[in-house]
Amino acid sequence: MLKIPMIRFVAVAVILLLLLFGATQVGRGGWIYAKAILAQYLLADAWDKTLTDNAFHKPWPWADTWPVGRLTAPQLATDVIILSGDHGEALAFGPGHHSRSAMPGTAGTILIGGHRDTHFNFLQALRSGDLVRLQSSRGEWADYRITGMTIADARTDLVLASDTHSRLVLVTCWPFDSIVTGGPLRYVVDAEPVVRNF
Amino acid sequence: MFTSRAVTIVGWLQSFFPFGWYHKSCKLFVFSGLFVVLITSQHSYATDCHTPDDAIGGGQLFLQAEGNSCFSSPQLDMDVSIHITGTIARVKLEQHFRNPGLDWVEGVYVFPLPEDAAVDHLRMRIGDRVIEAEIREKRQAKAIYRAAKQAGKKASLLSQQRPNMFTTSVANIGPKEIVTIFIEYQQKVRLDQGQFSLRFPMTLTPRYIPGTAQPGADPDADNGQPYNTGIVTDAAEISPPFGTRGSDHHPASISVVLKPGFPVADVNSLYHPVDKTRIDDQHYRVNLARSQHLSNADFVLEWTALSQSEPFASLFVEQVDNRYYAMVMLMPPHGNTPGTQAINKKTIPKDMVFVIDTSGSMAGESIRQAKQALIRAIEQLDSEDRFNIIEFNSTTHALFRRVQPANNEVKSHASSFVRGLEANNGTEIYPAIERALIVDGGADDGPESMSRTRQVIFITDGAVGNEEQLFNLIKNRLGNSRLFTVGIGSAPNSHFMAKAAEFGRGTFTYIALSSEVESRMDALFQKLQSPVLTDIKILNSDQYALEFYPRPISDLYKGEPLVISLKSDRQPTELTISGRSNGEQHWSETLIFDRQVSRAGVSALWARRKIDSLVNRYIGIKDPVSKDEMRLDITRLAIDHHLVSRFTSLVAVDKTPERSAQQSLKTHALKNNPPKGSKMRMPRGATPAQLQIITGLFCLFLAAAMAGFYKRYSRIRVPGNHA
Numbered sequence: 001m002l003k004i005p006m007i008r009f010v011a012v013a014v015i016l017l018l019l020l021f022g023a024t025q026v027g028r029g030g031w032i033y034a035k036a037i038l039a040q041y042l043l044a045d046a047w048d049k050t051l052t053d054n055a056f057h058k059p060w061p062w063a064d065t066w067p068v069g070r071l072t073a074p075q076l077a078t079d080v081i082i083l084s085g086d087h088g089e090a091l092a093f094g095p096g097h098h099s100r101s102a103m104p105g106t107a108g109t110i111l112i113g114g115h116r117d118t119h120f121n122f123l124q125a126l127r128s129g130d131l132v133r134l135q136s137s138r139g140e141w142a143d144y145r146i147t148g149m150t151i152a153d154a155r156t157d158l159v160l161a162s163d164t165h166s167r168l169v170l171v172t173c174w175p176f177d178s179i180v181t182g183g184p185l186r187y188v189v190d191a192e193p194v195v196r197n198f
Numbered sequence: 199m200f201t202s203r204a205v206t207i208v209g210w211l212q213s214f215f216p217f218g219w220y221h222k223s224c225k226l227f228v229f230s231g232l233f234v235v236l237i238t239s240q241h242s243y244a245t246d247c248h249t250p251d252d253a254i255g256g257g258q259l260f261l262q263a264e265g266n267s268c269f270s271s272p273q274l275d276m277d278v279s280i281h282i283t284g285t286i287a288r289v290k291l292e293q294h295f296r297n298p299g300l301d302w303v304e305g306v307y308v309f310p311l312p313e314d315a316a317v318d319h320l321r322m323r324i325g326d327r328v329i330e331a332e333i334r335e336k337r338q339a340k341a342i343y344r345a346a347k348q349a350g351k352k353a354s355l356l357s358q359q360r361p362n363m364f365t366t367s368v369a370n371i372g373p374k375e376i377v378t379i380f381i382e383y384q385q386k387v388r389l390d391q392g393q394f395s396l397r398f399p400m401t402l403t404p405r406y407i408p409g410t411a412q413p414g415a416d417p418d419a420d421n422g423q424p425y426n427t428g429i430v431t432d433a434a435e436i437s438p439p440f441g442t443r444g445s446d447h448h449p450a451s452i453s454v455v456l457k458p459g460f461p462v463a464d465v466n467s468l469y470h471p472v473d474k475t476r477i478d479d480q481h482y483r484v485n486l487a488r489s490q491h492l493s494n495a496d497f498v499l500e501w502t503a504l505s506q507s508e509p510f511a512s513l514f515v516e517q518v519d520n521r522y523y524a525m526v527m528l529m530p531p532h533g534n535t536p537g538t539q540a541i542n543k544k545t546i547p548k549d550m551v552f553v554i555d556t557s558g559s560m561a562g563e564s565i566r567q568a569k570q571a572l573i574r575a576i577e578q579l580d581s582e583d584r585f586n587i588i589e590f591n592s593t594t595h596a597l598f599r600r601v602q603p604a605n606n607e608v609k610s611h612a613s614s615f616v617r618g619l620e621a622n623n624g625t626e627i628y629p630a631i632e633r634a635l636i637v638d639g640g641a642d643d644g645p646e647s648m649s650r651t652r653q654v655i656f657i658t659d660g661a662v663g664n665e666e667q668l669f670n671l672i673k674n675r676l677g678n679s680r681l682f683t684v685g686i687g688s689a690p691n692s693h694f695m696a697k698a699a700e701f702g703r704g705t706f707t708y709i710a711l712s713s714e715v716e717s718r719m720d721a722l723f724q725k726l727q728s729p730v731l732t733d734i735k736i737l738n739s740d741q742y743a744l745e746f747y748p749r750p751i752s753d754l755y756k757g758e759p760l761v762i763s764l765k766s767d768r769q770p771t772e773l774t775i776s777g778r779s780n781g782e783q784h785w786s787e788t789l790i791f792d793r794q795v796s797r798a799g800v801s802a803l804w805a806r807r808k809i810d811s812l813v814n815r816y817i818g819i820k821d822p823v824s825k826d827e828m829r830l831d832i833t834r835l836a837i838d839h840h841l842v843s844r845f846t847s848l849v850a851v852d853k854t855p856e857r858s859a860q861q862s863l864k865t866h867a868l869k870n871n872p873p874k875g876s877k878m879r880m881p882r883g884a885t886p887a888q889l890q891i892i893t894g895l896f897c898l899f900l901a902a903a904m905a906g907f908y909k910r911y912s913r914i915r916v917p918g919n920h921a
Binding site for chain 1: 558592593622623624626884885886887888889890891892893894895896897898899900901904905908
């Protein structure tokens with residue numbers, strides 16, 4: 001049975017390869033989560049600076065993005081820093097503000113996108129009537145009431161932008177529990193400002 | 199703020215794994231076996247939430263303007279008429295600002311013009327009245343405009359942000375009213391390799407703004423990147439908003455009258471479907487209607503002369519207040535004489551450094567063209583040449599530590615490196631140029647490096663805002679290297695690339711379509727391999743003062759004409775132009791001013807080139823006193839010639855106030871069209887993290903199971919063998 005050492009060798013090699021591959025995959029996946037969590041420390045620092053001098057600060061010198069707002073959902077104890085731009089580079093670190101929509105703290109439609117499996121996972125727990133709060137670079141908080149959730153097809157559906165009508169739109173990929181990425185469907189949460197009577 | 203951070207992190211952990219993560223992962227764990235096949239194709243993730251390029255307008259979540267009923271932002275459309283006579287073009291640009299709403303509005307439109315445009319006229323038409331603008335020092339013009347705006351008068355202001363980027367502001371456009379702005383400028387026709395061309399830019403490529411946001415930056419709702427930085431102090435002014443893809447935010451019609459002064463063989467619009475009418479063989483009309491195109495790619499018209507009728511030289515003069523201005527275009531007999539032919543055959547070994555821009559603005563069609571161009575360039579290298587490739591976005595990365603001989607092995611390695619490049623991140627050009635200009639031949643072959651021609655080929659869309667910092671770098675570090683720029687995309691920043699090539703004493707090549715890559719890169723390589731005409735001098739036989747630009751006259755590559763603008767106090771009669779080829783061959787030509795063609799605009803072009811030359815010096819000056827003197831000189835020159843410049847603007851003000859103090863005025867930044875072919879970056883809805891972790895865990899589980907089996911198997915079978 002000369003073949004046995006050969007079989008042994010192959011088996012050990014396969015096991016080692018599987019171990020190696022498994023470990024790198026877990027590592028890479030974990031790195032995405034780690035990046036999403038760790039970046040928030042630096043983002044919180046940059047946002048603190050923004051709140052003190054009302055100017056925007058890059059969280060690290062080579063960053064392509066910087067904090068432009070802070071979003072909280074008090075009943076879910078969720079608190080995220082919003083970045084400028086909704087390109088992949090920004091979304092790895094936090095939800096991104098669509099650059100052609102209104103800035104937090106100004107009138108008009110504000111559009112924010114985020115990853116469904118990291119920063120915007122909490123969107124699925126939001127219900128109509130829930131409150132979300134958005135902080136602008138001037139430190140002011142605006143309250144928004146969720147008015148509805150829809151599933152949209154990004155190939156055909158558009159978000160209406162208005163200069164005058166204030167609205168907050170949060171977008172993430174849908175379905176939430178799909179492990180394959182890249183689908184055309186989006187989960188869109190609409191919120192209207194809470195009018196305060198003084 | 200420590201508490202807020204703590205909340206943030208706790209919130210995070212909850213939001214990653216709160217909703218039945220364990221349950222879900224058990225279910226998925228079983229399924230994940232099916233996905234082992236997917237493991238090998240990591241690239242499938244990269245297409246996440248992106249759509250195919252050809253599906254413009256579909257597949258992306260866009261912002262869309264609401265119907266006109268509640269949309270009070272002014273609308274803009276344009277009519278462009280271009281008159282080409284000989285080698286000078288006079289362009290009239292009409293911008294119609296239409297206010298569809300019921301408010302009083304101010305429209306602000308940032309738009310591109312050719313990098314050598316000499317803008318000398320601005321007129322404002324309200325109904326039947328036309329108001330001519332005056333030239334003023336920039337700050338003064340702005341103050342006049344502001345005062346008029348506050349007084350409720352109609353006013354318009356045209357100022358220069360960059361030599362190829364201008365802003366029109368129109369104040370107090372009444373409800374349902376149209377205000378038309380007329381802008382006029384001169385431009386030189388470009389001649390390269392026997393091909394005449396004229397370019398009218400239609401839109402801008404959004405520029406990357408390096409540096410950290412400055413304190414006190416005012417976040418403006420309408421702009422994409424409105425934050426000034428330490429490096430780019432006017433970022434807000436050069437970052438206009440961009441509109442939605444697929445709709446035209448500034449529809450433009452173009453009509454061209456072409457009278458080149460010689461029989462034309464062929465007239466072509468490179469990127470637009472046009473109607474051509476032949477009046478006679480020296481007179482053509484070309485029209486492009488608004489409905490025929492989206493104004494999202496530069497309009498380029500090319501024409502060639504019938505063979506044997508190519509002009510050898512052209513000369514235009516203009517007399518203004520006893521001063522004589524002339525523009526000379528001259529084709530040196532490059533490589534046509536027997537003497538220079540001999541030099542042509544002797545190829546000079548080169549060191550070539552290719553610098554490729556892989557920043558986010560290059561994503562889509564641009565990076566594909568750039569890669570195609572670079573691979574073409576590598577194929578063209580001679581075995582005696584040496585080369586290196588530098589890739590940059592937010593960081594700079596060189597393929598080799600130093601230049602490598604261009605043998606087949608190295609070339610194929612380099613080509614596969616280029617094929618693997620992807621575009622993302624920022625555009626930090628500075629370190630890349632710095633790296634490219636370091637002569638890295640190494641100590642062992644120092645003398646050999648010195649004897650070689652060192653050429654840097656820089657492939658980019660030039661979407662940067664810190665142009666001047668880069669010009670200074672090129673000027674100071676160039677040494678014996680030569681910098682050649684290759685502009686990629688439908689709306690590259692040609693001012694940056696033309697000027698960088700000028701400072702780098704090389705040339706600028708523009709590629710807009712994939713189908714052009716081969717021909718343009720081959721033409722560039724032909725230029726690079728041919729001897730260069732250097733030390734070009736102008737002598738006039740009489741001893742009168744002659745002021746000419748550009749100064750010093752730049753080197754000429756094969757197929758390039760010499761274009762000079764000059765001024766003298768007396769009518770010029772004779773000029774001698776001389777130059778040297780490869781430091782050996784001497785060439786000289788005498789021009790006799792016998793048949794003069796008078797042409798308006800020659801003086802404006804001369805002044806524009808003088809301003810260019812002074813601004814080049816101004817950029818380099820450190821001492822504040824002499825910098826200020828230079829600024830005054832430039833301002834005076836621009837005002838004398840009625841030109842918009844870095845320090846002067848045109849301003850037109852109506853006499854009668856129309857808007858009462860009770861009515862408010864809203865300012866709107868007009869949107870530019872996103873350039874054709876560039877990708878809209880839309881949010882990815884998900885990361886591949888889950889899939890990676892699950893497949894990873896599955897593999898680990900499989901490995902453990904196999905190890906278990908293996909252990910049992912060896913315990914049973916191995917002793918049996920011995921028995």
